[in-house]
Amino acid sequence: MNEPQVWTAIGILGTSLFGMLTLMSTMFVRIIRTEIGSVRTEIGSVRTEIGSVRTEIGSLRTEMQAEFASVRTEIRYLDRDVQVLTKRVFGDGAA
Numbered sequence: 001m002n003e004p005q006v007w008t009a010i011g012i013l014g015t016s017l018f019g020m021l022t023l024m025s026t027m028f029v030r031i032i033r034t035e036i037g038s039v040r041t042e043i044g045s046v047r048t049e050i051g052s053v054r055t056e057i058g059s060l061r062t063e064m065q066a067e068f069a070s071v072r073t074e075i076r077y078l079d080r081d082v083q084v085l086t087k088r089v090f091g092d093g094a095a
Helices: 003-090
Strands: none
């Protein structure tokens, strides 16, 4: 090979390497963008699930408050009934 052919081969090799580098970096960037998009989608779905869990906890809290109010009412009625029975059995307490 004479000198012009060597320089032509070096130029073709350099251009090929640069082209491959460009192609690989472009593909890598596209893959990274796609994966970041997937991660964003997953984070969005996790946020939605957390929101539904918060709503569920809120409804359970409301339900428990209603049940506690019901239990308090029952205890008041039971206390009243025990006081009436105590007065009936032991008298008014004027002993």
